[in-house]
Amino acid sequence: MKNAFYPCWLIAQNTFLEAVRQKFFYVLLFLSIALLGTSYYFRHFNFGSSELKFIIDFCFGMMVIFGALLAIIITAQLFFSELENRTAITLLAKPVARWQFLIGKFLGVWFLMLAFSLILSLMITFVLWNREQAFMEIPEVIESLAGKPLIHYSDIYLYLFLQWIKLGILSSLTLLIASFSKSNLFTIVVACFAFIICQIQYLAKDYYTEFDFFFIRWIIGLIGWSFPNFQIFNIGDQLVLESPHRLLIHAKEYCSIILYGVAYIIAYSLLSVFSFRKRELS
Amino acid sequence: MARFTNTIVIIGTLTLLSYVLQPVENYSWKTIKQNQSEFNVSSIHEHLGQGLIFGLLGEFRNITADFLWIQMYTYWENKKKDQTSSWVRLVTIISPRTRHFWLEGARIVGYDIPYWKINSLGGSFKVPERVQDTYLKKQALIAIKLLHQALEHHPNDYSITMQIAQFYYDKLKDKEKAAEYFLLASKSHHSTGLASRIYAKLLVEFHREQEAHDFLNIYLESLLKDDPYNDKYIIIKKIRDLKIEIDKKK
Numbered sequence: 001m002k003n004a005f006y007p008c009w010l011i012a013q014n015t016f017l018e019a020v021r022q023k024f025f026y027v028l029l030f031l032s033i034a035l036l037g038t039s040y041y042f043r044h045f046n047f048g049s050s051e052l053k054f055i056i057d058f059c060f061g062m063m064v065i066f067g068a069l070l071a072i073i074i075t076a077q078l079f080f081s082e083l084e085n086r087t088a089i090t091l092l093a094k095p096v097a098r099w100q101f102l103i104g105k106f107l108g109v110w111f112l113m114l115a116f117s118l119i120l121s122l123m124i125t126f127v128l129w130n131r132e133q134a135f136m137e138i139p140e141v142i143e144s145l146a147g148k149p150l151i152h153y154s155d156i157y158l159y160l161f162l163q164w165i166k167l168g169i170l171s172s173l174t175l176l177i178a179s180f181s182k183s184n185l186f187t188i189v190v191a192c193f194a195f196i197i198c199q200i201q202y203l204a205k206d207y208y209t210e211f212d213f214f215f216i217r218w219i220i221g222l223i224g225w226s227f228p229n230f231q232i233f234n235i236g237d238q239l240v241l242e243s244p245h246r247l248l249i250h251a252k253e254y255c256s257i258i259l260y261g262v263a264y265i266i267a268y269s270l271l272s273v274f275s276f277r278k279r280e281l282s
Numbered sequence: 283m284a285r286f287t288n289t290i291v292i293i294g295t296l297t298l299l300s301y302v303l304q305p306v307e308n309y310s311w312k313t314i315k316q317n318q319s320e321f322n323v324s325s326i327h328e329h330l331g332q333g334l335i336f337g338l339l340g341e342f343r344n345i346t347a348d349f350l351w352i353q354m355y356t357y358w359e360n361k362k363k364d365q366t367s368s369w370v371r372l373v374t375i376i377s378p379r380t381r382h383f384w385l386e387g388a389r390i391v392g393y394d395i396p397y398w399k400i401n402s403l404g405g406s407f408k409v410p411e412r413v414q415d416t417y418l419k420k421q422a423l424i425a426i427k428l429l430h431q432a433l434e435h436h437p438n439d440y441s442i443t444m445q446i447a448q449f450y451y452d453k454l455k456d457k458e459k460a461a462e463y464f465l466l467a468s469k470s471h472h473s474t475g476l477a478s479r480i481y482a483k484l485l486v487e488f489h490r491e492q493e494a495h496d497f498l499n500i501y502l503e504s505l506l507k508d509d510p511y512n513d514k515y516i517i518i519k520k521i522r523d524l525k526i527e528i529d530k531k532k
Binding site: 065225235 | 284285288291292293295296297299300301303306307309310311313314315342344345348
């Protein structure tokens with residue numbers, strides 16, 4: 001079994017290095033960091049919510065949007081570059097099975113997502129820590145906190161882990177689409193739509209029974225029942241900042257979210273292998 | 283045929299997986315959904331078109347609300363009443379946890395919009411007082427409705443309850459209702475002495491001096507003795523004045 005996963009590991013390492021060298025990754029990373037810096041200046045506007053809340057929302061929003069874009073585009077690009085450059089044919093001619101190739105590709109991209117999210121999380125931690133120092137000099141703030149911390153830094157990394165799982169689902173879903181799709185562009189467009197569907201899947205599930213027309217009810221019901229619910233991972237705005245609305249998520253609930261995400265990653269990966277098994281590569 | 287089989291297998295597997303994972307999903311989704319009021323279809327039903335768009339944004343929803351709030355002010359500056367009230371509503375739907383949106387939104391709806399309407403009809407000198415009164419009351423009722431929705435997200439909030447009381451007092455001239463909300467505000471968390479003092483004043487207006495006297499006495503007892511910023515001296519003076527008035531009546 002160790003031998004079976006070794007090629008996966010080698011392909012994953014290679015994919016990760018290849019992805020890290022891509023200009024697109026640097027552009028998105030630079031954009032994210034630049035936007036993170038600007039969030040610092042947006043605080044001068046009166047947005048109605050507190051300054052720290054604004055910074056947290058802004059940073060997490062960036063992590064979600066840019067992370068999703070990166071997961072979709074890099075997965076599709078790396079997969080199709082192997083097919084177009086015919087390196088996949090050479091690779092699969094050696095004793096590397098198709099499932100090993102796909103799993104290796106997925107793991108490489110998933111590690112890239114971890115690196116991306118981790119860099120952003122460290123930046124967020126720095127920005128928040130910097131602002132917290134300024135706030136902790138105000139006696140009213142200290143008094144209102146009554147001994148509680150203003151920012152729960154562990155929540156940032158708790159959220160990072162959830163986002164990493166979510167991006168893993170998105171990446172494996174993109175791989176599934178790529179496994180039967182003929183072009184890179186088609187894969188990216190369909191995966192973007194799938195991402196949107198996953199974000200509003202909960203509405204489809206709640207709402208489909210209210211449609212009178214059977215066909216529409218059936219279609220919306222199918223969408224609701226065949227896509228994962230991404231909102232389950234979007235709890236960032238209820239974390240980090242000490243407030244009456246802070247979500248106290250228990251370990252069991254947290255584990256259930258992870259289990260849910262991992263189950264979808266495994267399912268999508270297995271389905272990609274199933275779909276890719278007889279694909280003509282030449 | 284192979285492609286058709288693949289599609290059926292993929293959709294079938296995913297549907298089955300979703301069914302199997304339903305208890306796992308529900309376990310955490312229940313808690314998350316409860317805490318996120320905007321996750322419920324019923325709360326975005328009126329704005330389903332827009333609500334759907336913002337639902338897509340995930341974590342960007344709050345940021346979107348912040349920027350829409352700024353956008354709302356461009357309508358406010360140009361005194362576009364329909365767009366202003368519609369965007370106030372939209373922002374509060376997207377981000378119901380920000381109390382500022384509810385309060386400022388209700389103030390715009392209740393205080394600004396009726397005067398824009400009156401000014402567009404020729405100003406307060408031209409428009410008959412009865413018509414002006416109708417506009418003011420209509421908008422105040424809309425603002426109160428908005429604030430009642432705010433209370434669902436911020437139960438027992440002092441500022442929101444005070445604002446409802448003020449609308450009843452200033453705009454609807456319903457002192458009984460205003461007193462009811464001033465009393466509620468005086469019992470809210472982070473309440474200041476203002477709500478209690480106004481409530482006592484209203485009781486005096488209703489010729490219930492003894493009740494006002496007793497109410498202020500209870501309030502005085504609740505004040506922290508070592509807090510230099512509380513209004514205990516004003517309250518003591520009010521109690522004395524009331525006592526004189528009660529004695530005079532006797």
